Amino acid sequence: xxxxxxEKIHPYAVALCCALLWYWCAPEFPKDDEILSASLSVGAIxxxxxxxxxxxxxTLDTPVLKRLSDAxxxxxxxxxxxxGIYLLFVFCAWTMLGYFMDTSWPWFGLSWFTLLxxxxxxxxxxxxxxxxxFAKKSS
Amino acid sequence: xxxxxxxxxxxxxHYEDSQPLVDILKVIEKDILERRNRxxxxxxxxxxxxxxxxxxxIWYLDFIKIxxxxxxxxxxxxxxxxxxxxxxxETFCEETALIYIPRTNHMLIQYNHYGVKYSVxxxxxxxxxxxxxxxYELTPKYDADVERQFEDRKFIKKLEMAIDxxxxxxxxxxxxxxxxxxxxxxxxxxxxxxAISVTASRxxxxxxxxxxxxxxxxxxRLHLLKPKAVSKIKASVVSVDDKVIILDLIAHRLTMSLGDxxxxxxxxxxxxxxxRGLFRVMTGWKKILK
Numbered sequence: 231x232x233x234x235x236x237e238k239i240h241p242y243a244v245a246l247c248c249a250l251l252w253y254w255c256a257p258e259f260p261k262d263d264e265i266l267s268a269s270l271s272v273g274a275i276x277x278x279x280x281x282x283x284x285x286x287x288x289t290l291d292t293p294v295l296k297r298l299s300d301a302x303x304x305x306x307x308x309x310x311x312x313x314g315i316y317l318l319f320v321f322c323a324w325t326m327l328g329y330f331m332d333t334s335w336p337w338f339g340l341s342w343f344t345l346l347x348x349x350x351x352x353x354x355x356x357x358x359x360x361x362x363x364f365a366k367k368s369s
Numbered sequence: 370x371x372x373x374x375x376x377x378x379x380x381x382x383h384y385e386d387s388q389p390l391v392d393i394l395k396v397i398e399k400d401i402l403e404r405r406n407r408x409x410x411x412x413x414x415x416x417x418x419x420x421x422x423x424x425x426x427i428w429y430l431d432f433i434k435i436x437x438x439x440x441x442x443x444x445x446x447x448x449x450x451x452x453x454x455x456x457x458x459e460t461f462c463e464e465t466a467l468i469y470i471p472r473t474n475h476m477l478i479q480y481n482h483y484g485v486k487y488s489v490x491x492x493x494x495x496x497x498x499x500x501x502x503x504x505y506e507l508t509p510k511y512d513a514d515v516e517r518q519f520e521d522r523k524f525i526k527k528l529e530m531a532i533d534x535x536x537x538x539x540x541x542x543x544x545x546x547x548x549x550x551x552x553x554x555x556x557x558x559x560x561x562x563x564a565i566s567v568t569a570s571r572x573x574x575x576x577x578x579x580x581x582x583x584x585x586x587x588x589x590r591l592h593l594l595k596p597k598a599v600s601k602i603k604a605s606v607v608s609v610d611d612k613v614i615i616l617d618l619i620a621h622r623l624t625m626s627l628g629d630x631x632x633x634x635x636x637x638x639x640x641x642x643x644x645r646g647l648f649r650v651m652t653g654w655k656k657i658l659k
Contacts, residue, residue, distance in 0.1 A: 232545020291411070294552055299410070300488070301537045302495065302504055306548050362552050 241351035259339035
């Protein structure tokens with residue numbers, strides 16, 4: 231397995247492992263709505279961050295970004311950003327659904343947790359790359 | 370004095386999972402003009418004209434690079450200069466014609482200092498179809514005379530080379546280097562640039578060990594794979610008639626200039642003439658482009 235392949239699939243792989251852990255431990259999803267509203271807020275903030283990062287990336291013209299672009303990596307960065315945004319969207323939508331359905335249904339908690347982990351790791355992947363891009367701005 | 374119409378030759382390489390380039394050309398041919406626009410390295414570029422010559426089994430393409438900066442004026446020795454009257458979003462466009470020979474996988478590209486360069490053409494084809502991960506690479510072909518002089522050498526007296534052992538290329542991506550790690554490759558702060566000069570003794574018969582010949586071959590292969598990784602290979606060779614010749618094994622690119630292509634009334638080289646020029650060059654290089 232190459233590093234690039236792992237970089238591409240790790241949010242899903244980690245999410246799958248965590249889903250199995252959740253299924254095995256079968257914890258009870260909190261009954262009140264607070265966790266849903268907190269999740270929605272965090273999800274919305276992170277989507278906003280990724281959208282800003284995407285606009286920033288489009289205006290960046292640094293040697294490291296040029297090298298990445300020449301080597302064909304720009305498609306990967308764009309796809310990581312896209313995945314981050316879409317996963318967070320699905321996470322927010324699923325969380326919103328929690329207001330209208332019985333959250334004690336075991337599959338709700340399992341799906342919510344899986345989406346949470348996948349979107350978190352997808353977000354962290356973009357953050358790490360963006361921070362490194364800024365750190366290496368002039369090199 | 371009119372400038373000469375210069376043509377460079379390139380080999381076309383595509384990575385394993387990429388579509389044949391001809392498939393991309395067929396897609397471009399079907400697309401209307403506006404849909405062919407792409408922004409490559411920050412500049413708007415498109416294939417303005419594309420045509421398949423079934424008789425000779427070659428493709429003719431004419432690229433344009435839309436200049437979004439200032440441009441020249443028109444005038445003469447007796448007439449004051451004035452600007453061009455552009456309508457709407459019109460601006461200056463730089464034209465670059467090329468011929469693609471699918472049979473031998475070669476591309477002959479017109480040299481236009483302000484037009485699209487081969488690296489832009491590579492990216493244009495690689496990025497044209499979004500859904501497929503295509504990677505095409507153009508590798509320059511070298512002057513046959515230099516090749517012959519190098520092949521006919523008695524021995525090498527001096528070898529100068531400059532290598533950047535870690536230059537990020539498309540190959541790194543194909544091999545599976547992650548984006549996070551790729552950012553460190555070719556980083557100025559971590560870059561290693563080696564410049565080596567190996568010289569034989571000053572005596573008349575002083576020559577470098579034949580092992581150096583293998584080094585040259587290895588470096589040339591590396592240069593074809595990663596042009597930016599090897600920036601210099603210069604060899605001083607002794608020819609069969611005992612003359613010392615300095616050969617630049619990278620800079621002597623396969624190039625041909627034609628002086629008889631005349632600009633039209635609008636001071637542009639007509640597309641048909643540029644295509645004809647490229648075809649003539651292709652005919653002249655028939656033995657080289659195998």
